[in-house]
Amino acid sequence: MNFSGVILSAVLVLLLSLTAQCRKIDCKSVCCTFVEGFPARLKELRSSYKEILKFYDSNDDNDALIDGTVQHNINGPYGCHVVDEILRFYLDTVLPTAVKKNRAHTKTHIDSIGNIFQSLQRDMVKCRKHFSCQKPFEITSFKNSYEKMADTGVNKAMGELDLLFMYIEQFVASKRGMH
Template sequence: MKPSSINSTSRPEDSTSMTPPSLLLSPLMLLLLLNMATSNPMCNNQCCRFVESFPPRLKKLREDYSLISDFYEANDDLDTALLDRTVENSFKSPFACQVMNSILDFYLNTVLPTAIARVPEANVGLKLPVESIQQIFDELKIEVTRCRNYFSCKKQFDIKHLNSTYIQMESKGLYKAMGELDVLFNYIETYLASKRHKN
C-alpha cells in the first residue's frame, strides 16, 4: 500500500478543530457575565447604591482611626462605656436609623470639632485623620437623612442619656468618645449590612 493512500483516508473532522478560539471564549464570557449579574444586586435607586458602595468608606474610617486610636485610648482612663449595650441594642431595633442619625449628630456637633480643636501641637498629625472621619460622617449623615424612607426611619432613640454621660465625664469624655469610634464603626457596619440587597 502506498503511504499516500493512508493519508487520503477520509475521517470526519473534529468539530472543535475548526472553531476559532474567540467562539469558544464567547460562551465562557457569557457565563461569567451572567454570574456577575446574579451575584451583584441591581440597585434601582440612589439610596441602595449608597448602601452597596459604603464598604470602601468604612475601610477608610478604620484606616483613619488606626492612626489616632493609640493616642485617644491611652488618654481614656474611665471604666464607663459611652457606646454601651443600650446603644448596641438600639442599632438592632426598628429605630436604628434614628439612632445612627442622633449619634452622627453627637459626633459631628460635639465630639469631632472638640477633638480637632484640642489636638496637641506635639500630635498635629492627628488632625488630618480626625478631619477625614468628620467628613465621612458628614456625608453619611446627609445620605441617612435623604434616604429616610429607604431606611424606614422611626424616631424613638433619645440621645440625652449618652450626652449627659459624656458631659459628666468632663474633659475625659472626649477621649472616651474618640476611643470608642471603632465600636461605632461596627454598629454602623452591622446596620448598613442589614440594609444591603434591598431594592
C-alpha cells in the same frame, strides 16, 4: 458588650459582607448605591481611626460610652434615628473638641472621619424611607454620660469610634437586599 460579643459581632458582619460580595447588585437608586458603597466608606473610616487610636486609647480611663444600649437601639426599629443622632453628636461636639485639644498630626485624620460622617449623615437622611425609620432616638442619656466625663469625655468618645463603626456597619448590612 464583652470582648467575645464584640468578636462574634465582627465575625457575623464579616460573613454578611462576604456573602453580599458574592452577588453583584445592580443599583438603580441612590439608597442602594449608598448601602452597597458603605464598605468602602467604612474602610476609609477605619483607616483614619487606626492612625489616631493609640493616642485616644492611652488617654482613656473612663467607663464605656458606646455600650450595648446604643447597639440595641441601632439594631432596633429606630436604627436610622440612632445613627443620625450619634453622628450629629460626633459632628457637633466630639470631633470639634478633639481637633481643638490634640496634636496637629491627628487633625487630618479627625477631619477625614468628620467628612465621612457628614456624607454618611446626609445619605441616611435621603434614605429614611429605605431604612423604614420610625420614632426618633433619644440621645439625652448618651450626651449626659459624655458630659459627666468632663474633659476626658472626648478621649472616651474618640476611643470608642471602632464600636460605633461596627454598629453602623451592622445596621447598614442589615438593609442589604432591600432595594
